[in-house]
Amino acid sequence: MLRIGFALVGLLISSMCFAAQNTSITESSSISLLDNRFRVDSSINQITFVIYRADKSQPVVLVRPDGHKYYSHRHPDNVRWYQEPSMDIVSIDKPMPGPWQAIGKVTPKNKITLISHLKLSADTLPARLFQSEELKFTARLTSDGKPMVLRDFLDRVKLKVTFTRYVENEDSLIKEARPVPIEIGEFADDGRGLDEKAGDGVFTVKLPISTQPGKYRVRITSGNGVFLRAQEQEVLVYPNPIETSFIQSRQEGKPHQIIFVGEQGMIAPGSLAAHIEHNDNYDVMDVVEAAAATAEAMKVDVTIPSSMNIGQYSWTGEVYATEMGSGRELIFPLSEHTYSVIKDIDLAETRRLQELERLKQAKLLEEKRIEQARAEQRRNSMILIVVGNLIVLFLGFVTWFVLRKIKAKKATIPEMQLEMPKK
Structure with missing residues (x-):
């Protein structure tokens, strides 16, 4: 469904940009079709219409x-086409004046809606x-200055x-x-969340500032990558100015504590308040x-009832504050925090078990050393053998070899003796 919505946004964006630049477009109106035909006047520079089929x-x-x-799958660049199973929404820049026709299974509900400015x-x-702060952000879509x-x-x-x-x-870089844009909020005119009324041309979203501290360019964009330059500005994101600490109780009847401390120079004294759900x-x-106890307080201490029942516990909520200097009201949602309550530890038994484990490990190490020494001795014996x-x-x-040489030498001596002539 998001893909469908994003595709339509590209169509609308181009219509918006062109309409804003041309003041000669007629006021918003609807034209019923006769035999699926309609006429475009020469004074119209851009037309957007809806066809029901x-x-x-x-x-x-x-x-x-x-x-x-013109086809939905083949048309020039000045035509933007969005389709659904029973609807076509088409926007044309500089349409040719004269009689146009829509060929298809068009229903009697068909009409053309002209939109200007x-x-x-x-x-x-x-x-x-x-x-980590969260703020309400609103955009408004108007035609001729009206919603x-x-x-x-x-x-x-x-x-x-x-x-x-x-x-x-940035534009000169490849x-x-x-840098890759980070999406921090998506909004629609659907009457959900912070949007007060569906279909009134007002889009409202709850923006969570989830980016890391630094300097950013903020843009309103459509899903297909076409920038809707209703607003583009630069902002600075500072680190969270509120420090949160949780102190878990270990005693029966003593409550847990959540302590919020505002940063000096960033948070107005006495403006801290917290809402916790445990x-x-x-x-x-x-x-x-809980709220700040005095007008000069920079800390809020919230106590949570404690229980020694073994199990998993959690808490979440919001912290409220006022920015010093600008007086802007701040809201910081708290992500879910968990903690556990476990059985009390018997220190004496724990030390005894730890000592047994230490002796066991020492014995294993000694046996391993003896086995290694025996293996070394066996290896040395094998080498000697x-x-x-x-x-x-x-x-x-x-x-x-020596005996063979000696024997061979003795065997050759008679052959070397010479016979002396007889006298």
Whole structure:
């Protein structure tokens, strides 16, 4: 569904940008079609219209006055086409004047809606934001300065707020070197969450500032990557100015403590307050609230009822404060924190078990050392046996070789004697 919404946003964005630049477009109106035909006046520079057709039917084919045909899958760059199983929404820049025709299974509900001076305006974010804070952010879609209430558009528009790490001369960098936008909020005019009313042209979202501290460019973008330049600004994100500490009780009847301390110079004295929801291991919730005790206090101490019942516990909530200097009200949601209650530890028994484990490990180490020494001794004995056998074999070979030489020498002596002549 998001993909469908994002595709439509690209169509709407182009319509917005062109409409904002051309003041000669007629006021918003609807035109009923006669035999699926409609006429575009020469004064119209941009037209956006909705065509309703039979459910699960093929997209219509648009025929220009000169007979040239536009298809949902094949059309020029000045045409943006969004389709659903029973609807086509088409936006055309500089349409050819004259009679047009929509060929397809068009229903009697068909009409063309002309929109002029379409504009999206948005709240300006504070120049200084804090990591982990949460704030309400609103954008408004208007036509001719009036709220845009065409539900066929509004029900399909999905916008998102992105933070991009600030880099000097970002546009001059190659694509791979540019910082990646971080989406921190998506919003729609659907009457959910902080959005007060569906279909009134007002889009509201709860923005969680989840980025790391630093300087960022903030943009409102559509899912298909086309920037909707209703607002683009630079902001600084500072570290969270509130320090949170949890002190778990180890005694029966003594409560746990959650302590919030505001940073000097960032948080106005006396402005801290907290709302905590505590859940025990039976999912029973306790709600605890506390505020700064004095006008100069920079700390809030919240006590949570403790229980020695073994199990897993959790707490969450919100911290409220006021920024010093600007007077801006701050909200910091608290992520879920968990802690456990376990059986009391018998120190004497624990030490005894630890000593037994130490002796066991020492015995294992000694046995391992003895085994290694025996293995070393066996290896040395084998080396001596092998070397001794080699020496014996070598001496035997030398003895055999020497004896063979001596025997061979004795066998050749008679052949070398010469017979002396007789007198």
